[in-house]
Amino acid sequence: MGRLILSALRERRGEAALLALLGILVVAAAAAGPLYASAATAQAVAVEAANASAAEHAITTTAEIDAKPDAASAAGKAAGEVSPLLSRPGLTEVRGAMVTGTLVTAPAPAAPGASVPAGAEPVGGRAVAAALVARDGACAHLVLRGACPAQAGEVAVSAPTARELGIDVGTALAYRSADLPPVPVQVVGVYDPDRAPGGRTPLADPFWAGRAELTPIPLRPQNPVFTVTTTIDRLGPVTVTTTVDFLTPDRLTPAVIDELTRPVGARSAPGAGYTVRDGVFNLVRRVRASQAALPAPVLVGAGQLVAVAWAVLLLGLVYAAAQRRTQVAMGGLRGAPLRTRVALTAGPSVLILLAAAPVGLGLGWLLVRGLAWLVLDQVDSVPLDPATLVTAAAVSLGVLVSAVVAELRVHSGPVLDALREVPARRSGRVAGTVEVLAVVLAVAALTQSGPAADAVGDAGQVLPALAAALLAVAAGVLLARIVRPAAAGLGTALLRAGRPGAALAALYVARRPGTDRLVALVVVVVALLGQAALGWRATRDTVTEQARMELGAATVVTVRAPSRSALLHAVRQADPEDGWAMAAARERGSSGTTVAVDAARLARVAYWPAAASQLAAEAAARLSPRANDPVRVTGAELVLDVTVPVGQRATVPVTVVLEGPAGEQVAVVARLDPVPGRREQRLAVPACAGGEGCRLAWFSFPFSPDGIVFHRVLQRSPDAVVLDEAGMRAPARWRTEVGAESGVILLPSPQGLGLVYYPADPRHPDPDIRIQASDTALPLPVLVAGPPSVEQNGTVVRADAFGVLPRPIDIVGTAPVLPGVGGDGVMVDLATADRAADTFDNIADLQVWLSPDAPADALDRLRAAGLVTVGELAADELADRGLALRTGPGARFHLGAALLALLLALVAVAMVAAVDSGGRGAQLAALRTQGVAQRAVRAATRTGYALVVAVAALAGSLMAIPVWLVRPLPGGPPLAVVLPAVLVPAALALAAVALWVGGRLSRVDGLDLEEVR
Known part of the structure; x- marks a missing residue:
C-alpha cells in the first residue's frame, strides 16, 4: 500500500508540491499569529518600561523614625512595617536613611553654652545645604572619582558641590544638622551627577525612584552627600528620615508584569506617619492597556490568513480530485477494494499534510523571528510557547480532516457521472x-x-x-x-x-x-x-x-540648565521675538505628568488638540493670570532694615534668596547678632546691578526669629526703597509654605513684619523656615487632561508641580489630551509653577519645544544662550x-x-x-x-x-x-x-x-x- 501511495505521489509531483506548499502556509500562519502577538506584547512591555519615568519604576515610602539605637535599625524598622504590605514578587527592596543639614568647609565648633544654628555660613568658610544620605547600593549607580564611602566619617559629594566649596578628594569638612554639634567628615569620592553606569543619566535611573531629594541632578550644588549609616549616627539625631523603596527589575517582561499584578495576601496602607507613592501602578496600567490592544488585530489577521490559505488548499484539493474521478471510478469497476481506493484517494494528501505540519511550524517561527529582528528591536528571542504548539496542532488536524472529507466527497458520487466527467453535485x-x-x-x-x-x-x-x-x-x-x-x-x-x-x-x-x-x-x-x-x-x-x-511640538530638545527659571531666560534670549522656541519642564510622577510651559508662546509653538474646549491662546491667558508684581532689586547691595529685640541670645542667620538676571540662584546671608536695636544689614549682590535686576524669592531662617522686626528692604548703587513699611506689612505680599501646615505665623505691625514659628512636632523642628514673596497665582491655575466634568466634580484638587508637596490647583480648562501631557496629567505656566515651587532644585526634564518653522541653526542659538543640549526628538x-x-x-x-x-x-x-x-x-x-x-x-x-x-x-x-x-x-x-x-x-x-x-x-x-x- 505504501508503494502505491508513493507511486501516486511521483505521478502527481506538481500537485503534491502545491499541496505541500499550501499545507505549510496554513500551519505557518496559524503559528505566526500567537508567536507574533507574544513577541509584540514583549516589545510593548519593554518600550513602555523604557519610556517610563524613574518614579514609575518604584513604590516609595518615607517616614520619620526614632534614630535609636542607630540609623540602620530605623531603616530596618520601617522596612519591617511596609514590606509585608507593599512588597510584590519581582520588586527589589532598597533601604536608606538621611538627615538634612549643611556641609561646611571647615569645622566650626560652637562657643561654650551657645547653640549654632544650621544654615549659618562659618567665618572664613563656605557652606552648602545638602542632605546626608545612606542608601543601599548607591555607589553602584554613581560614576565616582575616588572611593565609595565605607567607614564612618567618609562621604562622596557631587562635582557641582565640590566646585561650589572649592574642595576635592581628601578634603576635610564638617557636616552640621539642625542645632546639633558639627561632625567632621572627609571627602573620599566625587561623583558626576550627569552620568551613571550603563550610559544613562541619574535622572533616568530607576534606582533613585524619582526622589528629588536623593537623585543627583546636573549643575546643582545641593546634591545629596552620600555616606554610611554610622556617619549619621555620629551626628546623634533624634530622628532620621527613612526611605524604603521597592524597585522594578531592569528589564520588564510580560511574566514580570503578571507577578506585579498578582495579589499577595491582604493589603492595607502602612500606619500613620508613612508617605507612600505607587508609581508602579501607573506603569502597569499603561502596559496592560498596550497588552489588551495587541492580540486582537494580530490574531484576527492571522485567522483570516489561515482561513484563506485553508480555503485555497481545499479548493485545490477539490479541483485536483475532480480530475481523477474517472480514474478512481475505473479502479472500482476493475475490482479494487474500497480500502485501497480510499488509501489511494486520501493517502497522498494525508502524507503530504503530515509532513507539512512541522515544516509550517518552523516556517512560522522563522517568519516571526525575522519580523522581530526587523521591527521589534526590544525582543531578543521568540520562544515556542504552548499556546503556539496547541494552535498549530489544532489547525494541522483540522486541515487534515477537512482534506480527507473533501476528497472523499468528490469521489462519493455515482460511477456513471464519474465516467461521463459530470461535475460532482x-x-x-x-x-x-x-x-x-x-x-x-x-x-x-x-x-x-x-x-x-x-x-x-x-x-x-x-x-x-x-x-x-x-x-x-x-x-x-x-x-x-x-x-x-x-x-x-x-x-x-x-x-x-x-x-x-x-x-x-x-x-x-x-x-x-x-x-x-x-x-x-x-x-x-x-x-x-x-x-x-x-x-x-x-x-x-x-x-x-x-x-x-505626547511630545507637544514638532521637535523637542532636552537641555541642561542651572534651574527652570534659567531655562526660561535662556530660551527668551535665544528667541527674543517669540517665534519658534518655547521653554518647558516635564515631570512624570506617580500621579501623572506635569508639564510647565512658557504660556505666552504656547499658541505659536505647541500642537493643540482639536477637541479642546478652548483655543490655545485662550488657555494660555488663563494659565498666567495677573498676580502681584515681583519684588526686584536692581542695586549692587541689598539692605535689610531690621530691629533686633532685647533678650536675643544667639546670632540669627537670615538667608535671602533671589533669582538672578539669568535665572540663577543668588543667596546671601545676613547675620543678626544679639545686639538690641534697629540697624541696616548690608549684603553685596553685584549680580543684581543693572537691567531688570534680581527677583526676591524668599527669606529663610534656621529657627524661629522671635521678636525680630523687618521694617524695610532697601538697595544701594543706585539707592532706592524696594519695600517700605506698608509693603512689608501688606497681607498679600508674603506667604508661607504652600501645601502643608508650616507652623509659620506672620505678625504684621505698623513698624513692619515679624514672624514666629511653632513646629507641629517640637522634636522635629524645620531647619528651613521660610516666608516667600507672593508674586504668583495661587491656587495654581492648571489645564487638566480629562473629561469636562473634572472641572466641576472636585476629583482633582492638588497636583505635583516641581515641589516636594502637591500644590492646590484651580482648574481653568480641560481637554481629552494636552500637548506634552497626553491623557493623564496637568499643564501649568512655567514661571507661575516655578515661583510656587519655592526651590531652585530641579528633577524635571528641561526641554525646549521647537515649532515646525524653527531655523536650521536653532540648536546653535540655544547653545549660545548658555543651554547644554543633550537630546533631540521629533514627533x-x-x-x-x-x-x-x-x-x-x-x-x-x-x-x-x-x-x-x-x-x-x-x-x-x-x-x-x-x-x-x-x-x-x-x-x-x-x-x-x-x-x-x-x-x-x-x-x-x-x-x-x-x-x-x-x-x-x-x-x-x-x-x-x-x-x-x-x-x-x-x-x-x-x-x-x-x-x-x-x-x-x-x-x-x-x-x-x-x-x-x-x-x-x-x-x-x-x-x-x-x-x-
Missing part, C-alpha cells in the same frame, strides 16, 4: 446553511459594533473584532450564490446578441460548480485587503496624532516608536496577512484555471472543429476566468467601503485615497493572472491554429 441544504450562518453572524457583529456595543458586556468583544471579516464573508457567499445564474443569463443574452466568444465564456462559468467558491474567495480577500490597508493608514494617522500630543520619530505599541503591531501584521492572502488568491486563480485547462481545452477545440470562429474560441478561452475574477474583485473593492463604514478606526484617511491605491492594483493583478492563464491555455491546446474548414 453539492448539497444545496449545506450551502444554504452556510450562507444563512454567515449572514446571521455578520448582522450580529454589526449590531455589537454599533452604539449598543457597550451594553453587551464581555461577549461583545469577539464579534465586533471579526465584523469586517464576517461582513466580507457574507458578501462573498451571497455574490457566489448569484454568480452562476447571472452568468447563465448573461451568456444567453450574448448569444442572442451575436457575440459567441463572450457567450461561451459566460456559459462555461455558469456550468462550473466551483466557480462560486472562487468568487467568494476573491471577494473576501479583496474586501479584507481594503479593510487592512485602511486600518493600517488610520493607525498611522492616529499614532502620529498621539505622538504629537515623527516618536510616532515610529508608537507603532510598536497598542494597535500598531496588530495593524502591521494584519496588513501583511492581507497581502499574503492576496498572493494565495492569485495562486488559487492560477490553479483553478490551470486544472480546468485539460477538459476545457478539449471542449473548445471540438467547438473549433465544428466551425466556431477562431476569434470567438480565443475570446472564450482568455476571458472566462478573467471576467469572473474581475467582477469578484470589483465586488470586493466595493465591499471594503461598507466594511469600513460599519467598523471604522478613528483618524482614518479618505476612502478615495486608499481604495484606488490598494484595491485597484489588487484587482488588476487577479484579473491579469486569470488572463495570462487563459492565454497559456489557448497556446497549449492549439487553439490558435489556422481556422479549420
Whole structure:
C-alpha cells in the first residue's frame, strides 16, 4: 500500500508540491499569529518600561523614625512595617536613611553654652545645604572619582558641590544638622551627577525612584552627600528620615508584569506617619492597556490568513480530485477494494499534510523571528510557547480532516457521472446553511459594533473584532450564490446578441460548480485587503496624532540648565521675538505628568488638540493670570532694615534668596547678632546691578526669629526703597509654605513684619523656615487632561508641580489630551509653577519645544544662550516608536496577512484555471472543429476566468467601503485615497493572472491554429 501511495505521489509531483506548499502556509500562519502577538506584547512591555519615568519604576515610602539605637535599625524598622504590605514578587527592596543639614568647609565648633544654628555660613568658610544620605547600593549607580564611602566619617559629594566649596578628594569638612554639634567628615569620592553606569543619566535611573531629594541632578550644588549609616549616627539625631523603596527589575517582561499584578495576601496602607507613592501602578496600567490592544488585530489577521490559505488548499484539493474521478471510478469497476481506493484517494494528501505540519511550524517561527529582528528591536528571542504548539496542532488536524472529507466527497458520487466527467453535485441544504450562518453572524457583529456595543458586556468583544471579516464573508457567499445564474443569463443574452466568444465564456462559468467558491474567495480577500490597508493608514494617522500630543511640538530638545527659571531666560534670549522656541519642564510622577510651559508662546509653538474646549491662546491667558508684581532689586547691595529685640541670645542667620538676571540662584546671608536695636544689614549682590535686576524669592531662617522686626528692604548703587513699611506689612505680599501646615505665623505691625514659628512636632523642628514673596497665582491655575466634568466634580484638587508637596490647583480648562501631557496629567505656566515651587532644585526634564518653522541653526542659538543640549526628538520619530505599541503591531501584521492572502488568491486563480485547462481545452477545440470562429474560441478561452475574477474583485473593492463604514478606526484617511491605491492594483493583478492563464491555455491546446474548414 505504501508503494502505491508513493507511486501516486511521483505521478502527481506538481500537485503534491502545491499541496505541500499550501499545507505549510496554513500551519505557518496559524503559528505566526500567537508567536507574533507574544513577541509584540514583549516589545510593548519593554518600550513602555523604557519610556517610563524613574518614579514609575518604584513604590516609595518615607517616614520619620526614632534614630535609636542607630540609623540602620530605623531603616530596618520601617522596612519591617511596609514590606509585608507593599512588597510584590519581582520588586527589589532598597533601604536608606538621611538627615538634612549643611556641609561646611571647615569645622566650626560652637562657643561654650551657645547653640549654632544650621544654615549659618562659618567665618572664613563656605557652606552648602545638602542632605546626608545612606542608601543601599548607591555607589553602584554613581560614576565616582575616588572611593565609595565605607567607614564612618567618609562621604562622596557631587562635582557641582565640590566646585561650589572649592574642595576635592581628601578634603576635610564638617557636616552640621539642625542645632546639633558639627561632625567632621572627609571627602573620599566625587561623583558626576550627569552620568551613571550603563550610559544613562541619574535622572533616568530607576534606582533613585524619582526622589528629588536623593537623585543627583546636573549643575546643582545641593546634591545629596552620600555616606554610611554610622556617619549619621555620629551626628546623634533624634530622628532620621527613612526611605524604603521597592524597585522594578531592569528589564520588564510580560511574566514580570503578571507577578506585579498578582495579589499577595491582604493589603492595607502602612500606619500613620508613612508617605507612600505607587508609581508602579501607573506603569502597569499603561502596559496592560498596550497588552489588551495587541492580540486582537494580530490574531484576527492571522485567522483570516489561515482561513484563506485553508480555503485555497481545499479548493485545490477539490479541483485536483475532480480530475481523477474517472480514474478512481475505473479502479472500482476493475475490482479494487474500497480500502485501497480510499488509501489511494486520501493517502497522498494525508502524507503530504503530515509532513507539512512541522515544516509550517518552523516556517512560522522563522517568519516571526525575522519580523522581530526587523521591527521589534526590544525582543531578543521568540520562544515556542504552548499556546503556539496547541494552535498549530489544532489547525494541522483540522486541515487534515477537512482534506480527507473533501476528497472523499468528490469521489462519493455515482460511477456513471464519474465516467461521463459530470461535475460532482453539492448539497444545496449545506450551502444554504452556510450562507444563512454567515449572514446571521455578520448582522450580529454589526449590531455589537454599533452604539449598543457597550451594553453587551464581555461577549461583545469577539464579534465586533471579526465584523469586517464576517461582513466580507457574507458578501462573498451571497455574490457566489448569484454568480452562476447571472452568468447563465448573461451568456444567453450574448448569444442572442451575436457575440459567441463572450457567450461561451459566460456559459462555461455558469456550468462550473466551483466557480462560486472562487468568487467568494476573491471577494473576501479583496474586501479584507481594503479593510487592512485602511486600518493600517488610520493607525498611522492616529499614532502620529498621539505622538504629537505626547511630545507637544514638532521637535523637542532636552537641555541642561542651572534651574527652570534659567531655562526660561535662556530660551527668551535665544528667541527674543517669540517665534519658534518655547521653554518647558516635564515631570512624570506617580500621579501623572506635569508639564510647565512658557504660556505666552504656547499658541505659536505647541500642537493643540482639536477637541479642546478652548483655543490655545485662550488657555494660555488663563494659565498666567495677573498676580502681584515681583519684588526686584536692581542695586549692587541689598539692605535689610531690621530691629533686633532685647533678650536675643544667639546670632540669627537670615538667608535671602533671589533669582538672578539669568535665572540663577543668588543667596546671601545676613547675620543678626544679639545686639538690641534697629540697624541696616548690608549684603553685596553685584549680580543684581543693572537691567531688570534680581527677583526676591524668599527669606529663610534656621529657627524661629522671635521678636525680630523687618521694617524695610532697601538697595544701594543706585539707592532706592524696594519695600517700605506698608509693603512689608501688606497681607498679600508674603506667604508661607504652600501645601502643608508650616507652623509659620506672620505678625504684621505698623513698624513692619515679624514672624514666629511653632513646629507641629517640637522634636522635629524645620531647619528651613521660610516666608516667600507672593508674586504668583495661587491656587495654581492648571489645564487638566480629562473629561469636562473634572472641572466641576472636585476629583482633582492638588497636583505635583516641581515641589516636594502637591500644590492646590484651580482648574481653568480641560481637554481629552494636552500637548506634552497626553491623557493623564496637568499643564501649568512655567514661571507661575516655578515661583510656587519655592526651590531652585530641579528633577524635571528641561526641554525646549521647537515649532515646525524653527531655523536650521536653532540648536546653535540655544547653545549660545548658555543651554547644554543633550537630546533631540521629533514627533515623527516618536510616532515610529508608537507603532510598536497598542494597535500598531496588530495593524502591521494584519496588513501583511492581507497581502499574503492576496498572493494565495492569485495562486488559487492560477490553479483553478490551470486544472480546468485539460477538459476545457478539449471542449473548445471540438467547438473549433465544428466551425466556431477562431476569434470567438480565443475570446472564450482568455476571458472566462478573467471576467469572473474581475467582477469578484470589483465586488470586493466595493465591499471594503461598507466594511469600513460599519467598523471604522478613528483618524482614518479618505476612502478615495486608499481604495484606488490598494484595491485597484489588487484587482488588476487577479484579473491579469486569470488572463495570462487563459492565454497559456489557448497556446497549449492549439487553439490558435489556422481556422479549420
